[in-house]
Amino acid sequence: MAQPVSTKAAEPLFAARGVSVRFGGVQALSQVSLEVAPHEVLGVIGPNGAGKTTLFNVLCGFAVPDEGELAWEGRPLGRVRPSQLAGLGMARTLQGLGLFDRMTVLENVMVGADHHARAGFWTGLFGLGHRDEARLVERSRAVLARLGVEDYAERMPGGLPYGVRKKVALARALVSEPRLLLLDEPASGLSPHEMEELGGVVRDLTATTATLLVEHHMDLVMSVCDHVTVLDFGRVIASGTPAQVQDDPAVTAAYLGTPVADGEVS
Amino acid sequence: MSTLAVRSAALWRVPLLRHVVLGLVGLTVMLFVLGSLSPFRDAQLATMAYLAIAAGGLTVLTGFSGQLSLGHGAFLAVGAYTTAVLLEDGDPPFPLVGVMVAAVVVTVAVGAVVGIAAARLHGPYVAGATLALAVAVPSLARYLDGLGQEQGLHVRVPDVPTWFDDTVWMITGADVDPTSYVAYLGWTALVVTYVLLANLMRSRVGRTWRALSNDDVAAEIAGVRLGRARVLAFVVSTAAAGLAGSLMAMAVRVTSPSGFSVDLSVTLLSAIVLGGLGTLSGALIGSALLTFLPQAVTSWGTSAGLSDVRAAELAPVAYGLIMIAVVLLAPAGIVGSLRRVWWRRRGIA
Amino acid sequence: MRRYRRLGAVLLVAALATSACGRDPDKRDSDKKAGDTTGVTDTSIKVGGTFPLTGVAAPGYSEIPKGIKAYFDYVNAQGGVHGRKIQWTVKDDGYNPTQTSAVTNELVLKDKVFAMLGSLGTPTHEAVVDFLNDNKVPDIFVSSGSVAWGDDPDKYPWTFGWQTDYESEGKVIGQYIADNMPDAKIGLFLQDDDFGASGEAGLRKYVDKQIVEVQKYTPGGTDVTPQVAALKASGADLVVGFNVPSYTALTQLVSLKVGYKPQWFYSNVGSDPTLVGALLANFSKGAVSNGASLLDGVMSTAYLPGVDQPDNPWVTLYQKVWDANGEGGPLTNYLVYGMSEAYTFVQALQAAGQDLTREGLVDALASDGGDFKGPTYGPFRYSDDSHLGTSGFQVVKLAGGATQPLTDVLTTDIGDADIEKYDGEPATPPSNGIPK
Structure with a gap:
């Protein structure tokens, strides 16, 4: 009621x-x-x-x-x-973090920014979206920096400390603003x-x-x-x-x- | 560093330019290589080309977007039969490239339907559904009229266009016979396909695929539309398979149901696992192994004194042993394992 | 970024390595010599063939090339043909047309054989017949009974059949039934391709009105219960089967199970008692161990003597050849087939003369082949108008693993040709086992 x-x-x-x-x-x-x-x-x-x-x-x-x-x-x-x-x-995090282990930290965050991306399938197919990509990269790095983990951007989540991984998961949620x-x-x-x-x-x-x-x-x-x-x-x-x-x-x-x-x- | 070097380095970072440059290099190399080899090697290279195209599409589907397809042979069959039907009466109604495009279009139509159905399934169920497809589609060819039943359809490759023959002769000094023509076609198609696939893999779409194959729940939360992404991956891989099938029809010169058995699908899968799931270079290596290994092993066997039958039996044994070795020692495949070593050295992972 | 650099490097290295394999010196030549002598030297002739050495079709069929090899070794040991020894190369195609294409490429383009001999299988050879004819390679004695290899020499001038064809066999069987069992209700069990269709076409020329049921199978499926059940339900008391040996075994097993006991009439393709017996034991997992005798009373046709006639002079010769040059083990009907093909091939080589060319071989076969005397019961039909193989059959009954002839040797041809008794004397092999 x-x-x-x-x-x-x-x-x-x-x-x-x-x-x-x-x-x-x-x-x-x-x-x-x-x-x-x-x-x-x-x-x-x-x-x-x-x-x-x-x-x-x-x-x-x-x-x-x-x-x-x-x-x-x-x-x-x-x-x-x-x-x-x-x-x-809205954005949420998972208890198990759900980080993508086979992608770098930066790429993990960029997936979260997917919502902001402009490039579609055909742009991707012909490799034309690099300006859009650059924008996404910038945005993602900014969020990582905000949480103090931008140095880990090129690393794989696998070997990182738990606290850092948590921040990455949070960054991924935050990047969609x-x-x-x-x-x-x-x-x-x-x-x-x-x-x-x-x-x-x-x-x-x-x-x-x-x-x-x-x-x-x-x-x-x-x-x-x-x-x-x-x-x-x-x-x-x-x-x-x-x-x-x-x-x-x-x-x-x-x-x-x-x-x-x-x-x-x- | 000089301005030119700085500029080049910057340009190299742009994925499209990188891929295109590599593609052009590949095309040029291919032109010379094909021109200087015997027709037999050219025929082998034609086989490798169509296998690599199919493997490339499959590795993107299975390695990248995590959908296991046990039935890609069916899509090759669709592409091959479309080509065979169009080439049936000798000269096709439109240029050969048009025939290949038509094969891709028909295969994509079928692939889209299957992909939409498969997107709703998970893991082993996708595998099961595609396996059923692998068995069903070639059988269709037995029952539908005009597809040649068990004997299949002959495929006559249209004559080599004179402008092509002349151009190749001017560049490499070699003639182009029908067998080599298919090799040229195949490798050009391969380079183009791989440039496009590499672009996709590096793009946002590729990232989406990798994410959903890693952890689809997390990907969904991050905003990825799973169904759409999965279907897209399926469609892309079937487009590659259709093109591969078209080339296969021209290379093998016949399309019959027994040429597209479940065996073909599983063999393709084994090739990309061997080479390294999710990598184009792995798909290339796997295809090379599939093409050259059996004949090389059999030749070695006969020259080592084995009878023809024993030498023939050696080929599958060798392939099987290599598979076992890779699975045990380098489960990420040849390229995958090399990459891991590289990353570890650079401290990335 | 670096991984693409690596890919580029790999490509370059691969390219350099393969171009180091060297240019093919023959590539630019369109030699219009007096005759094509590819694969021929003063002392040797290179001959190749594609067969299923591995895979489901291998049992039985993989022995044919061994028979060919044994006979060629025998001939080589006695000096060869016109001073040339025959080098025989066999390639495996696993009964898969894609593979047939690949290994035929290898034989023609890489090994540069003079001629192809005995390549086995209808769908498999379909894959390469255009290629061989386009490249003007003699395609001799395809091991298959399809009429495609010889009914249109204008289309495939370089291809020749050797064994009896399925349509002629169907006619002979049909006439036998019409003469001896005119009231029988006939059911057909056919392989769903050219093989079955040709057999059916031949049969219908004689017993069309007696056929009450037609059932087909696709090679690969192992359950023939629906077909046998349908045949039983139709009331057929005579079943004619144009199928491969595995399906003889399967139909026999299923009929045992459902208690169906018609008179069985199998094409000679599927009626080798030893092989079928072994398959029966295999498929039934040992439950049926008297397989060969299970076939007692089954009828079939024969166009060659079999190992159940050890006193036949040809079989004696082949036993001698196999003992001297074979790999050990008993003589089988598949080895006999292979050696017989090889015998006819040697006859063709001799007819082609000392100046051996590809054109010469094909011309010699077309002009002289019809007169060759050999192990086959009937003559070959080689002429300018037909490249079809032997035309003579005997209808036989299996008993105790051996065949008992039920008729004289009958000859016929495809189409509306009549079936006639063959008057010729059965040939005996020359004393040294090599054709004159």
Whole structure:
């Protein structure tokens, strides 16, 4: 059922309303709603099995909800195919990074920039697109530089440190200049220093790009996000600023378990 | 560095110019080589040319865009039969180049249909579907009228045009007999095809193909339209196969169903694996091996004292041993393995 | 960037290497000498042929060139023909026309043979017959019964058949059935190409009204159950098969399974009992071990003596030749075929005379070939109007792995020619085994 329009001042960039997903007999998501405003960072957290991954897949078009709808810039969004994300102005990363191992770092990023490319098949066949190529190269190098990894441009991702590979994956998502970035557990496998770096990048990005991230690491979420939505058993149990959510007893209960009368933790 | 050297270096970096220059060099070399060899070697080179064209298309499809086609022989058959039918009554209704183009067009039409169907399938299912094609298409030739049934159709190569004969004689001092004519045609077509394929591989389209063969989920997220890209790769490879089939019809001088057995498709695949999946130089090497190795091994066998039968049996054994050696020791193929060594030396990978 | 430089370097090196193979001195010559003596020297004659030495067609057929070799060695040991020894080269085409084209190229362009002899197979030879005639290479005694090799000497003046043709065989079989089994309901089992079609055409000239069912197969498929089932369902009590040996074995096996027991009549192509017996054991995985006797009662035709007649003077000669020059193992009918072809070839070489040219060989065959006396039951039809091979058949019955003649030697030709009894005396080989 559609909910009333958000009370925020501006139209949300991206919104999910009443999303429900059922797998067989299990209700994975139940009436989940959230909003991302332009230039803000929204975090989605919750204990394991809360439905974060399912929600994430629905948000970027990988899964079709049984109920509910998505809206982009106020307009309803039908079934989105993954390849259409870039056209809409969205970009996502994968948990497994999904880097192309047989291509250089630069080429990896250039694939992400595909959306901006002008050269078509016939141009490619007759080898005429080198100016277009040059533009793509420039754009890609710029993004790599922004993330501090432009020195790795000619290398293959295979032998590179994990942190660098993560940045390359992020660069690939960023090069299409998305309005909304969807990050799937971006902090996993990172050192505290790298996590800080990542937080910095995300915050810097808010000038142009809103971010929705699904995450486990509380430190990152609390320091980076403007708003946080908490899921448990497929429902939204809390939503608000990081501070508000931190103090919410429902959230604590969800993470630590409801205390039972005689002191046992269930 | 002098201005000329700087300018040249800069120009060399432009892929099109690089490919065209290499192509022209290749054409010139080919002209001289073909002119100075015996008709027998020319006939062998004609075979190598059409195999290399088919292999080039297949390596782009399988090595680059990751779609395994076990049925490329079927597309060669389409190109070959189209050519045979057009050349059936001696002189074709339009120049020979037109016949070859017609063969490509017909094959691409078939390839597009198959490609669209195959784009929806994954991995082993594509292989299975194309394998079915490899068996079905030659059989069609047995049942449809006008395609010569089991005996097949004769193909008479049109006479060598006088202007061509004169030009070649002026440059190389050699005559052009019908066998050599097919070799010239074949190698010109090969150079042109390879320049175009190399362009594609270096272009954005090629990058898209490599991405989707590496990780299609990630590619899709990055904005690649998988279905479209896959069909495009299929169409390109079948265009090459159609051209190869057309040349094959002229080189072999007959098109019959038994000439396009599943054997041909699998052999082509083995050649590009041997040479190095996804590389044009690998396709070239694989084709060279396919063409020259059997005859060389058999000759060696007879001169080493083996009977004709034993020497003939030696050829497939030799090829099989080489395949095993490559798969065990250099699984990226000859060119692929050399590249890996090169990269490691330069610290790239 | 560097990889393209490398590619360019590879190309250049390859080009230099191959051009180092040297120019072909004969390339620019369009020699109009008195006669083409390619492949002939004062002491040798180079002859080549294409055969399936490997692959599915190899069993049986790969022995023919061995027979040819053994006989040529025998002749060479006694001084050769007009003082020239015959050098015999065999190339494998795996019964694949593409390969036939490639190895024929090799024989004609690289090895520069004087003539091609005995090249085997109808679709395979179709691939090269134009090339050979365009290049004016004598294409002698194609091992196949297609009429294409001899019914139009204006089209293929350099090509000659040798064995009986399928259409004539069909006629002989047809007449035998019409005379002896006029009430039989005939089913046909045909290879789906020229071979089967020619056989059918010959048959229909005599027993058209008796044919109740026609079934075809394509070489390669191994399941003939549908065809046999259809033949059984049609009520055919006599089946004529124009098929290769593997399919004799297959039809026999399937008929055993479904309990179908018609009178079988196989073309001589598919009726060698030893080979079929071996194939039966092979296909049935040993279940059928008495294969050769399974064929008892089967009818066929013969145009050459077989190894089941060890007292025939030709077979005796061939056994002697094989013992002296062969690779060991028993004498088989395929070896007999090969040696017989070689015998006729030597006759042709002798007729062509001391001044041996390509044109001379072909002319000698056309003018004198019809009179050659050799192991075949009937005469050859070589003339200016026909390059077809031998024309004489005996209808035979298989019993205990041997053949029993059911008729005298009958001769006929393609088209509407009648079938006549052959009056000639069977020839005996010269005492030294070499034609005079």
